[in-house]
Amino acid sequence: xxxDDDLKTFFSRGIEQNMDALYGTALRLAGTGAxxxxxxxxxxxxxxxxxATLEDRQKFRPWVFRILHNCFISKYRREIARPAESGxxxxxxxxxxxLLNDQPDDFLxxxxxxxRQFFNNMLGSAIMAAINDLPDSFxxxxxxxxxxxxxxxxxxxALGVPPGTIRSRMKRGRTMLQKALWAQxxxxxxxxxxxxxxxxx
Amino acid sequence: xxxxKTGHDHDDIGCLQAIEAFYAYLDGExxxxxxxxxxxxxxxxxxxxxxxxxxxxxxNERMQESGTSKAPDELRSRVRRLMDEF
Numbered sequence: 001x002x003x004d005d006d007l008k009t010f011f012s013r014g015i016e017q018n019m020d021a022l023y024g025t026a027l028r029l030a031g032t033g034a035x036x037x038x039x040x041x042x043x044x045x046x047x048x049x050x051x052a053t054l055e056d057r058q059k060f061r062p063w064v065f066r067i068l069h070n071c072f073i074s075k076y077r078r079e080i081a082r083p084a085e086s087g088x089x090x091x092x093x094x095x096x097x098x099l100l101n102d103q104p105d106d107f108l109x110x111x112x113x114x115x116r117q118f119f120n121n122m123l124g125s126a127i128m129a130a131i132n133d134l135p136d137s138f139x140x141x142x143x144x145x146x147x148x149x150x151x152x153x154x155x156x157x158a159l160g161v162p163p164g165t166i167r168s169r170m171k172r173g174r175t176m177l178q179k180a181l182w183a184q185x186x187x188x189x190x191x192x193x194x195x196x197x198x199x200x201x
Numbered sequence: 202x203x204x205x206k207t208g209h210d211h212d213d214i215g216c217l218q219a220i221e222a223f224y225a226y227l228d229g230e231x232x233x234x235x236x237x238x239x240x241x242x243x244x245x246x247x248x249x250x251x252x253x254x255x256x257x258x259x260x261n262e263r264m265q266e267s268g269t270s271k272a273p274d275e276l277r278s279r280v281r282r283l284m285d286e287f
Contacts, residue, residue, distance in 0.1 A: 012284050019277060024270035037276045044280050048287050124267020127260070131268070145228060146261055147268035152230045170224040174257070181260075 011051060014060045015044055021148045022068055028132065028143050029072045042075070043068040062150065062157035069140065069158060130180040138173030141166055219243045219250045227257055 015022075022043065026036035047067045054063050131139055137159070144155040145166070152170075156163040222240045225231040231240065244251045 008284075008287060011287075015280060015284065016277075019272045019280070020270060023272035023276060024268065027270055028268075033273070037273065037279065040272070040276060041279055041283060044283060048284070124263060127263055128268055131264070142264075143268065146264045149265075152225075152228070167225060167230070170228070171221070174224055177260075178256075 007051065010057065010060075011048060014064065015047075018061060018064060022064065025065065025140075025143055025148060026068060026072070028128075028139070028147075029069075031132075039068065039072060039075075043071045046071055059154075059157060062154040065144065065150070065154075065158035066160060126184060127181070130177055130184070133180060134173055134176055138169050138176060141169040142173050142177065145170060214239045214243045216243075216247065216250055219247065220253075223254065223257065227254065227261065 019040075022040050023036055026039040026043075027033065030036045030039050043064070047064050050067065054060060131142055134142065140159060141155060144150045144158055145152065150158065152163050152166045156166045159166070219240060222231055222236060226237065226240050231237050244254060
């Protein structure tokens with residue numbers, strides 16, 4: 001087997017192994033199955049043409065996700081209206097404290113003791129809809145880590161940011177997600193009234 | 202002693218620091234043994250944070266169940282044809 005054949009076999013195997021995850025991520029980014037398929041196909045072509053930039057074969061997964069993300073940004077993002085970025089990238093406790101202090105008391109109480117019935121009945125589609133409403137950077141981070149199972153280091157490589165940024169995005173993004181789910185629970189009449197001590201009455 | 206907005210009192214590591222480590226712990230990304238010990242100790246005596254962690258675990262499970270997708274056969278064939286041309 002020549003060196004080219006070996007590289008092509010490695011590449012094909014890597015694409016096959018990650019096909020479901022690439023398609024799932026593309027679907028969350030592009031919004032429709034047809035656009036997701038186009039995005040994956042374009043990313044595969046771009047990845048092969050850029051194979052020389054893959055310095056470590058162990059990092060194929062984050063490398064190919066990064067190409068998918070860059071393809072989405074350059075081609076599809078302009079066509080899809082997305083929530084504005086919040087500009088929150090700090091990784092310090094003060095920023096987190098500020099974030100939590102900005103939350104309504106009812107939300108913090110609910111987060112500590114949500115109605116199990118609400119979570120048990122909650123449709124997966126409702127969770128994914130809440131994720132889809134997050135700003136791009138948080139949505140992408142949560143999808144890569146919590147849905148597709150990338151490590152923080154892999155997600156950082158895929159998105160071209162430091163690992164500390166992934167940590168802060170996880171905290172911020174998950175808090176935003178919780179808040180969206182709290183709003184769903186409240187609108188569905190699930191949230192219980194609370195007394196001044198935060199306990200359900 | 203610190204008091205958070207839910208009215209619960211905590212000492213030492215505190216809820217804010219526990220929440221700071223929440224997702225790293227749940228996602229298996231907290232590697233410092235001391236930090237893991239502090240977090241688990243806090244979870245052992247703070248009902249609010251323990252309950253929050255349980256909710257987050259449940260949410261993680263639901264996201265994995267409902268968020269993963271299977272690539273259509275048409276896409277697999279399309280990509281195979283594409284790679285045959287490389």
